Amino acid sequence: MPPEPAGIKVVLSRRHDVRAILEHTWLKRRLLAQVRDNSASWATASDLPVPGVLVGVDGRLVIARRFVSTLVDLYGPAQLVDDGPLSSLPSSVTNLIKSAIHRAFLQSDVIRPLEKEASLALEEFEAVASTISTTWPNPQARPELLRSLSITGERLRAALAALPEGIVIP
Amino acid sequence: MEIFYSAVGDKLPGRRHELPLSGSAEAWFWIVHAGSRVAEFFDDDPRANVCLANGGAIFFLSSGRYGGLESEAKALDVERAHGGRVYCLRAACTKTSTVVHDRVESFLKIVAGLNAWNPVPWQEVEPPAAHENLLALYLMLKALEFMTEQERNNVLSAWSAMPELWKKDLLDAAEQEYRHMHCDTTLKLPISPDLSLESRRKTLEVVTGF
Numbered sequence: 001m002p003p004e005p006a007g008i009k010v011v012l013s014r015r016h017d018v019r020a021i022l023e024h025t026w027l028k029r030r031l032l033a034q035v036r037d038n039s040a041s042w043a044t045a046s047d048l049p050v051p052g053v054l055v056g057v058d059g060r061l062v063i064a065r066r067f068v069s070t071l072v073d074l075y076g077p078a079q080l081v082d083d084g085p086l087s088s089l090p091s092s093v094t095n096l097i098k099s100a101i102h103r104a105f106l107q108s109d110v111i112r113p114l115e116k117e118a119s120l121a122l123e124e125f126e127a128v129a130s131t132i133s134t135t136w137p138n139p140q141a142r143p144e145l146l147r148s149l150s151i152t153g154e155r156l157r158a159a160l161a162a163l164p165e166g167i168v169i170p
Numbered sequence: 171m172e173i174f175y176s177a178v179g180d181k182l183p184g185r186r187h188e189l190p191l192s193g194s195a196e197a198w199f200w201i202v203h204a205g206s207r208v209a210e211f212f213d214d215d216p217r218a219n220v221c222l223a224n225g226g227a228i229f230f231l232s233s234g235r236y237g238g239l240e241s242e243a244k245a246l247d248v249e250r251a252h253g254g255r256v257y258c259l260r261a262a263c264t265k266t267s268t269v270v271h272d273r274v275e276s277f278l279k280i281v282a283g284l285n286a287w288n289p290v291p292w293q294e295v296e297p298p299a300a301h302e303n304l305l306a307l308y309l310m311l312k313a314l315e316f317m318t319e320q321e322r323n324n325v326l327s328a329w330s331a332m333p334e335l336w337k338k339d340l341l342d343a344a345e346q347e348y349r350h351m352h353c354d355t356t357l358k359l360p361i362s363p364d365l366s367l368e369s370r371r372k373t374l375e376v377v378t379g380f
Contacts, residue, residue: 084305096317100314
């Protein structure tokens with residue numbers, strides 16, 4: 001994984017575990033590893049049913065889509081205002097603080113480029129994954145399907161790996 | 171660093187490393203990446219029980235929390251079953267977890283000086299809890315920089331109206347956390363209780379990293 005972008009301060013949060021689950025547990029350790037290790041045998045077996053790791057892609061993509069669509073809020077520091085001692089201030093004041101710290105976060109422009117790449121990578125992977133059930137019965141088309149899954153899956157993995165590990169402090 | 175780098179991340183579950191402990195030829199400090207098989211590890215590797223029976227200890231870490239287990243409750247179950255000689259790292263230890271790396275590295279230096287059966291200071295291996303008061307102060311000061319004058323006045327008025335004890339507790343706790351963060355008990359935060367402009371700016375200059 002690439003190192004944390006220079007100068008970014010983060011507060012670790014359990015809500016960000018899903019990033020590691022998608023990037024490391026699902027894509028790197030399971031999907032990409034199995035596609036890499038089994039491509040040759042899968043491509044030549046004529047009556048092979050769709051492997052379990054590929055059947056499960058749809059469910060993982062639901063989680064990935066939900067995660068990517070909420071990146072700005074998930075990584076934004078405004079949520080910390082309600083969790084700490086500032087929550088004792090009147091709500092009208094904490095709302096002012098949350099709005100201003102969110103502006104500072106957006107102005108730092110840490111997440112937007114990463115969100116854009118994650119979103120594009122996810123769309124690309126979704127497009128390939130959506131053809132699995134129709135392409136798989138044709139063994140001649142499988143090598144290209146597996147190659148595309150590998151390429152787009154790796155792009156998605158890299159995009160997730162590039163995200164910070166926790167809430168970004170501007 | 172390499173000692174635990176090779177036990178996490180890309181490597182296969184089941185990797186372990188041994189550090190010898192003085193006082194017994196059969197006592198080691200094991201650093202283990204067992205994937206999700208922490209509970210089964212003692213059946214998978216019979217030498218684990220030999221290690222513990224001779225005053226050794228076993229430290230599970232993983233790229234997930236709780237040494238690879240699902241929850242803190244499960245980690246506590248495993249730890250209690252082995253009388254404090256086993257520990258599951260609560261923090262995730264990935265290649266980019268530099269805060270965790272630093273703590274583990276410091277912890278292993280302590281371990282290197284232990285004898286068999288010595289209590290293991292597991293509390294030293296977890297990263298410090300988030301500095302919530304210092305963070306809250308930082309967020310408020312940073313937010314003030316991004317407000318209109320009217321908004322800023324509203325926030326400062328609200329701060330002024332808060333109980334003196336609440337403000338003192340927050341600022342004192344933030345200063346303690348600032349000292350702890352930099353391992354220097356003499357440090358002072360330049361913030362003034364009335365959040366004067368100059369003190370806000372000086373504080374923002376010195377408070378970095380969480």
